[in-house]
Structure formats: C-alpha cells, structure tokens
Amino acid sequence: MPSLEDELFPSTPGKFKIDRSHHTMNRQFHRCFASTSTMFLWALFLIALTASYLSFQSFVDSGSRYFTASWGGLQWEKQVRTSAQIHRSGGMSVLVTGAAGFVGTHVSLALKKRGDGVVGLDNFNNYYDPSLKKARKAMLNGHGIFIVEGDINDSRLLDKLFDVVVFTHVMHLAAQAGVRYAMENPQSYVHSNIAGLVTLLEACKSSNPQPAVVWASSSSVYGLNDKVPFSESDRTDQPASLYAATKKAGEEITHTYNHIYGLSITGLRFFTVYGPWGRPDMAYFSFTRNILQGKPITVYRGKNRVDLARDFTYIDDIVKGCLGSLDTAGKSTGSGGKKRGPAPYRIFNLGNTSPVTVPVLVEILEKHLKVKAKRNVVEMPGNGDVPFTHANISAARRELGYKPTTDLQTGLKKFVRWYLSYYGYNNRGTKIVN
Numbered sequence: 001m002p003s004l005e006d007e008l009f010p011s012t013p014g015k016f017k018i019d020r021s022h023h024t025m026n027r028q029f030h031r032c033f034a035s036t037s038t039m040f041l042w043a044l045f046l047i048a049l050t051a052s053y054l055s056f057q058s059f060v061d062s063g064s065r066y067f068t069a070s071w072g073g074l075q076w077e078k079q080v081r082t083s084a085q086i087h088r089s090g091g092m093s094v095l096v097t098g099a100a101g102f103v104g105t106h107v108s109l110a111l112k113k114r115g116d117g118v119v120g121l122d123n124f125n126n127y128y129d130p131s132l133k134k135a136r137k138a139m140l141n142g143h144g145i146f147i148v149e150g151d152i153n154d155s156r157l158l159d160k161l162f163d164v165v166v167f168t169h170v171m172h173l174a175a176q177a178g179v180r181y182a183m184e185n186p187q188s189y190v191h192s193n194i195a196g197l198v199t200l201l202e203a204c205k206s207s208n209p210q211p212a213v214v215w216a217s218s219s220s221v222y223g224l225n226d227k228v229p230f231s232e233s234d235r236t237d238q239p240a241s242l243y244a245a246t247k248k249a250g251e252e253i254t255h256t257y258n259h260i261y262g263l264s265i266t267g268l269r270f271f272t273v274y275g276p277w278g279r280p281d282m283a284y285f286s287f288t289r290n291i292l293q294g295k296p297i298t299v300y301r302g303k304n305r306v307d308l309a310r311d312f313t314y315i316d317d318i319v320k321g322c323l324g325s326l327d328t329a330g331k332s333t334g335s336g337g338k339k340r341g342p343a344p345y346r347i348f349n350l351g352n353t354s355p356v357t358v359p360v361l362v363e364i365l366e367k368h369l370k371v372k373a374k375r376n377v378v379e380m381p382g383n384g385d386v387p388f389t390h391a392n393i394s395a396a397r398r399e400l401g402y403k404p405t406t407d408l409q410t411g412l413k414k415f416v417r418w419y420l421s422y423y424g425y426n427n428r429g430t431k432i433v434n
C-alpha cells in the first residue's frame with residue numbers, strides 16, 4: 001500500500017526523494033510538507049482571487065454593454081414608434097435595413113415623404129467611409145426618420161423592434177456589397193448576406209402579423225449567362241463571384257421562408273445603381289474622385305480588347321421600383337411561425353435596359369467634370385467581374401409599373417453636381433478651401 005506521503009511525493013526523477021531512516025530528514029520532510037501545503041493554500045487562494053476578478057470584469061463588461069447599448073430604453077422605444085407612425089390612409093410601416101446605405105437612404109426618404117412610417121436599421125460598418133453614412137443618417141433624421149444603430153445578426157434587437165412596432169413591410173437592403181471585395185474579405189459576405197439574412201427572416205417569420213419582405217438581390221446572379229437581355233427565367237447557377245453566390249443563395253433562402261412559413265417575398269435584381277449619395281467603392285464614384293484629384297483611373301477591358309459594359313441604373317428609377325414592389329407585395333400568410341396559405345414569391349430585374357461601356361462612362365464624367373482622366377487600361381483580372389449586364393424589365397414593367405426614365409448622361413450630371421457640392425468643389429472642379 002503506498003503511504004499518503006508516497007502518493008503526495010511519488011519518487012519520480014526530479015522530484016523529492018525521501019530517506020525514511022534519517023530522523024532529521026523526517027523533520028525536514030515535515031517542514032517541507034508544511035511549507036508545501038502553505039504554498040498549495042496560497043495557490044488556491046490566488047486562483048480564487050483571479051477567478052473572482054475575472055467574473056467581476058465580465059460583470060462590469062456586460063453591465064457597461066447594457067448601459068451603453070445603442071438601443072433599448074423607453075426614450076429609444078418612443079423614437080422608434082414615432083418614426084414608424086403612418087401619415088396617410090392606407091399607408092405602411094416599413095423597417096428599412098441598411099437605411100444609411102445608398103439605396104436605403106433614398107428609399108427611406110421617398111417612403112417618408114409620401115406619408116409612410118419608416119424605421120431604419122444600419123450597422124455603420126467601415127466597408128467605405130462611415131462619415132458618408134453618418135451624413136446620410138443626419139439627413140434622414142432631419143426628415144423625421146429614426147435610424148437604429150445595430151446589426152441584422154442581432155436577433156434580440158430584431159425581436160425588440162418587431163415587439164415595439166407592427167411592421168407591415170420590411171425593405172431589406174443591408175448587405176455586404178461589392179463584387180471584387182469578396183476576394184479580400186469573403187467572410188463578411190457570409191456574415192451579412194447569408195447569416196444576417198437568415199436572422200432577419202427568422203424575426204419576420206415569428207412576427208405576428210408577418211410583414212411582407214422586399215429585398216435586394218443583384219444583377220450579378222446572372223454570372224456567366226450570355227443570353228441577352230437577362231430575363232428572370234434565365235440561368236442563375238453560374239455565379240462569377242462570391243458576392244453573386246451569396247445573393248443567389250439569398251434567393252433560395254427566401255424561397256424556403258416563403259414555402260415553409262408563408263412569408264411574402266419580392267427579390268429585386270438591381271443593375272449597377274448609381275447617383276447622388278452613392279457608394280464610394282463603385283467605379284463611377286471612385287473615377288470621379290481620382291479624376292478631380294488628378295490621379296489615374298484603372299479601366300478594365302474584357303478578353304479580345306472588348307470593352308466592359310453595364311446596364312447602369314439611376315437611383316430615382318430604382319426607388320420607384322422599390323416602392324412599386326412594396327405597394328404590390330401581397331400579404332404574408334403565416335402566423336405564430338406557421339404558414340396558413342400560399343404567399344407570393346416574386347423576383348424582378350430593376351435595370352435600365354441600355355448598357356453603356358466603361359470607356360463611355362469615363363467620357364461622360366470627363367465632360368461633366370471638365371477634366372481629362374488619366375486612363376490606365378488593363379485586362380480585366382479574374383476577380384469576379386462579368387463582361388456585361390443588360391436587363392429585360394418586362395416583368396417589372398407589367399407588375400410594378402416600373403419604367404426607368406433617366407439615361408446615364410442625365411444621371412451622371414446629377415451625381416457630379418451632388419459630388420462637387422458634398423465634397424466642397426466649385427462648379428469648375430476646384431476644391432474650395434475655407
């Protein structure tokens with residue numbers, strides 16, 4: 001039977017070796033044993049101290065998160081309710097996700113102006129200059145639209161919003177945009193366009209009554225499709241970028257929520273939307289910035305020296321398509337998370353039906369800016385771009401009354417006017433120094 005001493009101090013190399021025959025050694029051993037138990041107690045004490053410090057820290061952290069959370073509280077709820085109030089008969093109350101984004105800002109404003117209730121939601125991420133998003137928010141605030149700062153992945157926040165307001169519609173525009181950035185940060189596309197979408201749909205399906213959902217898909221779902229113009233019934237199973245793949249996945253995911261839970265779904269395939277308050281990462285915007293700053297622009301060209309082309313669509317036309325979609329969206333049929341009958345599932349192209357090449361886009365900008373661009377023409381890298389896009393909009397025309405009226409010349413003129421004024425240039429393209 002090994003003694004307690006043996007168990008505590010097994011005679012393994014490098015550890016204590018006890019000679020039991022020596023009385024003095026025995027005394028030493030007891031002293032040593034006593035000091036080791038003291039050390040043991042001290043160690044226990046230190047561990048307990050560290051543990052209580054860490055739990056106190058986490059209490060302080062979660063407490064401060066609670067107290068500094070950008071949402072919640074009576075005042076916050078009042079602001080949300082006021083913003084959601086409807087001021088026209090037959091109006092709607094709409095939760096607009098991505099409200100501080102480009103399309104979100106314009107759609108929120110248009111809804112508010114016609115008397116609908118609007119609550120915005122935006123996470124103000126730094127994919128591009130957040131100060132532009134803050135400026136859009138300030139403008140929306142000035143029109144009585146409250147923007148909640150939060151993420152579509154925050155299910156507690158979404159549940160709270162649906163608790164405070166009975167939303168008739170959700171205009172879901174929050175997304176990780178950009179075709180080429182998907183190679184740099186693929187996870188952000190999964191986070192926003194897949195996980196965020198599912199979290200939002202979960203909240204919508206559980207809400208009682210369920211809202212109708214209108215959301216932003218993308219022309220990029222057509223991928224390598226070369227049948228022109230692109231019709232909604234064309235192939236969309238050959239995406240050229242992860243961005244496109246996540247938008248295509250969104251179309252499938254929304255279909256399941258329509259099928260299982262009776263959510264009314266309208267997916268809008270936007271075609272390269274541009275205009276005032278636009279996205280700085282897009283070509284028309286970054287070209288403008290570089291041209292004014294005298295910096296070169298990179299113009300991609302397709303295989304066999306073929307120019308790339310896009311069905312550039314002006315923001316006001318897109319807004320009309322969004323409002324038309326909200327107005328014609330049939331009701332969701334589910335309640336208590338259960339489907340009670342079939343609900344509409346629609347997909348529409350929202351394009352301009354007249355593609356323009358990228359070199360022509362540059363020429364128009366040069367004309368409006370009265371500055372020559374320094375072009376650097378390179379072959380399109382294999383980064384997710386497609387050679388051209390061209391929308392067939394017959395379905396949207398028929399079902400939504402969608403009819404784009406702004407050509408690229410006119411739309412870019414309005415964009416340039418906004419850009420010069422927003423960034424403090426005079427109309428000769430010279431920066432005004434205060």
Ligand SMILES: O=C(O)[C@H]1O[C@H](OP(=O)(O)OP(=O)(O)OC[C@H]2O[C@@H](n3ccc(=O)[nH]c3=O)[C@H](O)[C@@H]2O)[C@H](O)[C@@H](O)[C@H]1O
Pocket residue numbers: 177178179217218219220270271272273281282283284298299300301308309310358385
């Ligand atoms: O319809 C969509 O669903 C998408 O539209 C938009 O994508 P794109 O059509 O790719 O727009 P955008 O980047 O402005 O490039 C325009 C053209 O300029 C070319 N391009 C671009 C950059 C550059 O430096 N040089 C260049 O030649 C480029 O090769 C391309 O030919 C949205 O960003 C996207 O989020 C999504 O909504």
